[in-house]
Amino acid sequence: MALFKKIAIIGAGLIGSSLARAIRANDIADKLTLIDMSEDVCKKAVELSLADEITDDAAQGVISADLVVLATPVGTFEEIAKQIGPSLLPGAILTDVGSVKETVFKQLEKHIPPSVIVLPSHPIAGTEHSGPEAGFAELFVDRWCIVTPKPDADLRAIERLTSFWEACGMRIELMDAAHHDLVLGITSHLPHLLAYTIVGTAADLEDDVKTEVIKYSASGFRGFTRIAASDPVMWRDVFLHNKDAVLEILQRFTEDLTALQKSIRRGDGFYLQEVFSRGREIRRHIERLGPEGYPSPQQMNKSDD
Amino acid sequence: MALFKKIAIIGAGLIGSSLARAIRANDIADKLTLIDMSEDVCKKAVELSLADEITDDAAQGVISADLVVLATPVGTFEEIAKQIGPSLLPGAILTDVGSVKETVFKQLEKHIPPSVIVLPSHPIAGTEHSGPEAGFAELFVDRWCIVTPKPDADLRAIERLTSFWEACGMRIELMDAAHHDLVLGITSHLPHLLAYTIVGTAADLEDDVKTEVIKYSASGFRGFTRIAASDPVMWRDVFLHNKDAVLEILQRFTEDLTALQKSIRRGDGFYLQEVFSRGREIRRHIERLGPEGYPSPQQMNKSDD
Numbered sequence: 001m002a003l004f005k006k007i008a009i010i011g012a013g014l015i016g017s018s019l020a021r022a023i024r025a026n027d028i029a030d031k032l033t034l035i036d037m038s039e040d041v042c043k044k045a046v047e048l049s050l051a052d053e054i055t056d057d058a059a060q061g062v063i064s065a066d067l068v069v070l071a072t073p074v075g076t077f078e079e080i081a082k083q084i085g086p087s088l089l090p091g092a093i094l095t096d097v098g099s100v101k102e103t104v105f106k107q108l109e110k111h112i113p114p115s116v117i118v119l120p121s122h123p124i125a126g127t128e129h130s131g132p133e134a135g136f137a138e139l140f141v142d143r144w145c146i147v148t149p150k151p152d153a154d155l156r157a158i159e160r161l162t163s164f165w166e167a168c169g170m171r172i173e174l175m176d177a178a179h180h181d182l183v184l185g186i187t188s189h190l191p192h193l194l195a196y197t198i199v200g201t202a203a204d205l206e207d208d209v210k211t212e213v214i215k216y217s218a219s220g221f222r223g224f225t226r227i228a229a230s231d232p233v234m235w236r237d238v239f240l241h242n243k244d245a246v247l248e249i250l251q252r253f254t255e256d257l258t259a260l261q262k263s264i265r266r267g268d269g270f271y272l273q274e275v276f277s278r279g280r281e282i283r284r285h286i287e288r289l290g291p292e293g294y295p296s297p298q299q300m301n302k303s304d305d
Numbered sequence: 306m307a308l309f310k311k312i313a314i315i316g317a318g319l320i321g322s323s324l325a326r327a328i329r330a331n332d333i334a335d336k337l338t339l340i341d342m343s344e345d346v347c348k349k350a351v352e353l354s355l356a357d358e359i360t361d362d363a364a365q366g367v368i369s370a371d372l373v374v375l376a377t378p379v380g381t382f383e384e385i386a387k388q389i390g391p392s393l394l395p396g397a398i399l400t401d402v403g404s405v406k407e408t409v410f411k412q413l414e415k416h417i418p419p420s421v422i423v424l425p426s427h428p429i430a431g432t433e434h435s436g437p438e439a440g441f442a443e444l445f446v447d448r449w450c451i452v453t454p455k456p457d458a459d460l461r462a463i464e465r466l467t468s469f470w471e472a473c474g475m476r477i478e479l480m481d482a483a484h485h486d487l488v489l490g491i492t493s494h495l496p497h498l499l500a501y502t503i504v505g506t507a508a509d510l511e512d513d514v515k516t517e518v519i520k521y522s523a524s525g526f527r528g529f530t531r532i533a534a535s536d537p538v539m540w541r542d543v544f545l546h547n548k549d550a551v552l553e554i555l556q557r558f559t560e561d562l563t564a565l566q567k568s569i570r571r572g573d574g575f576y577l578q579e580v581f582s583r584g585r586e587i588r589r590h591i592e593r594l595g596p597e598g599y600p601s602p603q604q605m606n607k608s609d610d
Contacts, residue, residue, distance in 0.1 A: 033437055
């Protein structure tokens with residue numbers, strides 16, 4: 001028996017279409033509905049046979065779904081909640097895949113009937129590509145999924161939702177929503193903001209220099225351009241909705257950058273070397289955890305390293 | 306017949322030891338001397354049999370070499386020039402692998418006899434690892450090497466030096482030294498400075514948050530930590546010696562970051578989306594050039610893309 005009778009995914013981009021593929025590959029739902037406001041995206045989703053039903057009508061598409069997943073930019077959540085609220089099945093779980101949790105869910109919950117169980121999730125998985133063609137079923141395998149239930153959330157619903165993400169291949173972590181937004185602010189939102197900024201700074205260079213910057217990008221710049229190729233609308237919404245945490249972290253970052261700038265201007269090699277030496281320590285911790293953020297079985301066997 | 310009778314490399318770290326391996330793998334010299342000030346590094350180099358002669362005496366080691374390569378942090382160049390200047394063979398080529406060119410060579414040339422041909426190079430290749438064990442012969446293959454001769458430099462010597470780098474597998478580009486420092490300032494030095502800064506900002510977080518930042522680093526932070534694991538002394542010297550270009554670029558970057566910060570604070574989604582949309586364009590150019598910064602044969606065949 002499948003975990004859910006009917007799952008409705010709203011948004012058929014990279015994450016939504018990958019989730020549709022993962023649900024089918026792992027037989028997680030008896031019926032799968034994929035909803036997208038864009039006619040072009042719906043057409044693509046039909047061509048790719050991503051779901052049993054594909055529609056641009058969200059209110060209609062969520063009817064009788066026992067799991068609804070929002071996979072659109074977080075700035076759309078409130079409007080979608082207004083549209084689907086009245087059609088949601090009592091007892092259904094409403095979750096999402098967004099990179100910001102606290103403010104977004106405060107807006108969204110106003111429009112969701114109390115009979116629906118709202119449980120925010122953040123599967124930490126993605127690529128710099130967008131659209132239904134960019135998705136693949138294995139996107140979630142061995143990645144972390146952070147679930148941020150309220151303290152009074154229904155435990156059986158949490159268990160059902162975590163089983164869903166586990167069935168997609170993910171590892172689960174429960175976290176307070178505000179804390180999630182702070183942690184992701186530094187691991188994800190600030191890196192993206194810096195990458196977008198440096199690529200913008202490069203784009204403003206004179207044409208001949210810009211050509212050379214592109215040519216010699218292997219020396220460090222290239223990795224930033226990969227991050228800065230991420231979906232602009234999704235990231236616009238992240239910064240608009242995680243404003244407080246991002247501004248707080250950006251403030252700390254700017255202070256640290258200003259201190260380095262000053263030491264470069266003054267020729268203070270001791271300070272530079274001291275700051276630069278800390279990088280290796282953090283990297284060592286990260287390498288010990290492995291690319292997915294937890295020790296691999298081999299690494300656990302030699303945990304005395 | 307080998308390209309050079311004797312090559313002396315000063316510095317047996319990642320680049321110097323990789324170069325030693327490449328020289329041997331490609332039969333580029335009749336004799337190879339590897340020089341390092343550190344006794345430990347010399348011992349390692351002996352264990353790894355990296356050269357015909359391994360010594361900590363630079364003045365002695367460069368005698369009769371027709372190519373001398375400086376592969377130490379750029380801050381050491383002037384002192385090394387003082388030590389080796391009197392021992393250098395007339396007609397020898399003196400080059401380097403440093404990431405800064407203009408100021409460094411002004412300092413160095415004061416101590417080099419005019420009979421020696423000074424030709425700065427910058428092989429754009431490396432990893433975040435350091436030391437003689439980290440090196441490998443293929444490090445330079447299909448990478449760019451920027452050579453920055455003065456306008457009046459000896460053309461036959463330039464040709465000999467470019468043949469050397471080509472024999473290591475590199476592609477050559479000639480460039481003005483000051484222009485090199487500006488281009489590398491944005492493609493390499495600024496990305497490293499930002500990576501060191503964000504990792505430092507993360508290191509200052511409370512312990513529990515820091516643990517989570519490490520755990521969820523896959524969401525963007527991880528790539529920065531790889532760059533920030535690069536050799537602290539080498540990078541200290543880069544920033545001390547490319548001060549003007551780095552401060553100029555940092556100024557532009559900070560202005561752009563401040564504009565984004567302001568638009569986050571004001572909730573100006575139009576501005577954010579506009580800036581973020583530029584990232585994809587630059588990335589497209591870089592992907593078209595391929596990871597090494599030039600089109601692969603397959604890509605050239607479909608250059609009408």
